[in-house]
Amino acid sequence: MPTPLTSDAVVLRTINYSDTSLIIRLFTEQFGKVTVIAKGARRPKQGIAGILQPPNHITVWYSYKAGRDIQTLTKSEFVERYAGLGNHLAKSAAALVAVEMLDRAVHDSDPHPILFRLITSTLHYLDQVEEDIATILHFYQLHLAKQLGFGPQLTSCGQCGQPMKKATLDNRTGLLLCPRCQPGEGITLGIKALEHLHDLAKTHISTVTGLKPDSKTSKEAGDFLLNHLYYHVDGMSNLQSIKFWRQVKT
Template sequence: MAAPEKTSGTLLRRVPLTETSLIVHWLSPDLGLLKTVAKGARRPKSPFAGRLDLFYRCEFLFVPARRGDLQTLTEVTVVDSRIGLRASYLQSLAAAYFVKLIEQVAEPGLPVPELEDLLERGLNYLASKAPDWRAIRHFERQLAEALGLGGPEHPAAAVIRQTFGELPAMRWELRDRLWPAGGAPD
C-alpha cells in the first residue's frame, strides 16, 4: 500500500458510491481536480461525519490509487466551513455556479493554481456578501483571463461558452434573479 499523501482543497461534489460510502470531488492547489472515496462516510458514527460538505475548505490525507483515478480518503480536517454560503439560496446558487464553471474548464489531475485561487476568492466573497450580477460577471472575466481567453472586446461568458460548451444552467437563474427588471445582457 502506498504512503498517504496530505493536501488541502475545496470540496466540490459528493456522490453516493454505496450504502455507506461517498465519492468526494476536490479542487486542490497542488493536485487540481481530485476524486476520493470516503469509505463508511454515510454511517452515523463515521470519522467523516460533519466534515464532508459542499464548499468546505479542508486539509486531508489520502492513499493514492494504484490504478484509476479514485484515491482513498483517510482523514479530513475542516479548515473553513464557509457557513455564510448557506445564508441564502442565492449565495448557495452562485457558489454552485462557480464550482460548476471550474469543473467544466479544469482537467482532472492537472494543477492550475490560478483556478484554485479564483475559486477560493469567489467562495470567500460569497460567504460574506450577497451575490450581485457584477460579481458573477467578474468571476467569469477572471476565469477567462486565467485561461488566456478573450479580452475586453469579447464578453467572458461568450468566450467560455464558445471554448468549453454551454454554461451551467444556473447562470440563467442567477441572471434572472440578480439583474434589475428588464433582463440582463449576456
C-alpha cells in the same frame, strides 16, 4: 504501495455511492483535480458527510495509488466554514456555479495554484458580502477565462481592430466585434458593460464591491461571460447550477 498525500481542496461535486459511501471530486491545491471515495461517510456516526459537500474549502488526507482513478480518502477537515453561504440562496447558487465551472474547466491531476486562489477567494467573498453577489461571480468568471487562456479582448474589435463603444459576441469566431463587423443579432455589450468588464479585469477581488454596476450593465456582463465561457472552454455547457442561479440571483 499507496502513498499518503495531503492538500487543501475545494469540493467540486459529491455523489452517493453504495449504501454508506460518497465519491467526491476535489480541486486540490497541490495535485489539481482528484476523485476520492469516502467509505462509510454517510453513516451518522462518522459525521463527515456535511464536510464533503460543494463548495466547501477543506483539507484532505488520502491514500494515493498510481493508475487508480479513485483514491481513498482517510481524513478531512474544514479550512474555512462558509456559514454565510448555507442560508442564502443567491450566494449558494453563485458558489455552485463557480465550482461547477471549475469542475468543467480543469483536468485531472493538473494543479493550478492561481485558479485555486481564485476559487477560494471568490468563495470567501461570496460568504462575506451582503450584496454585489453577481459582481463577484462575474469577476470570477472573467478571471477564470483569463487563466484558461481565453481572456476576452474588450477594447478593440476582434476583426477590424477599431476601438469599440458597443460590441457583439460573434458566434462563428467567439470574438467581440464592433457593429460594423457584426451588425447581426447576438449577445451585445454596451459601452458601460465593456467598461465594467474592463474594470473587473483590472481590479482585485477585495475591491469588486465598490464597482456597483447598474442592473442592465450587470446583466449584459453576465450574459456575455457565460456565453464566452461556453464558446471557448470545452465541456462548459448546460451547467446544472445556472438554472438555480437565474431563479435566485438578486
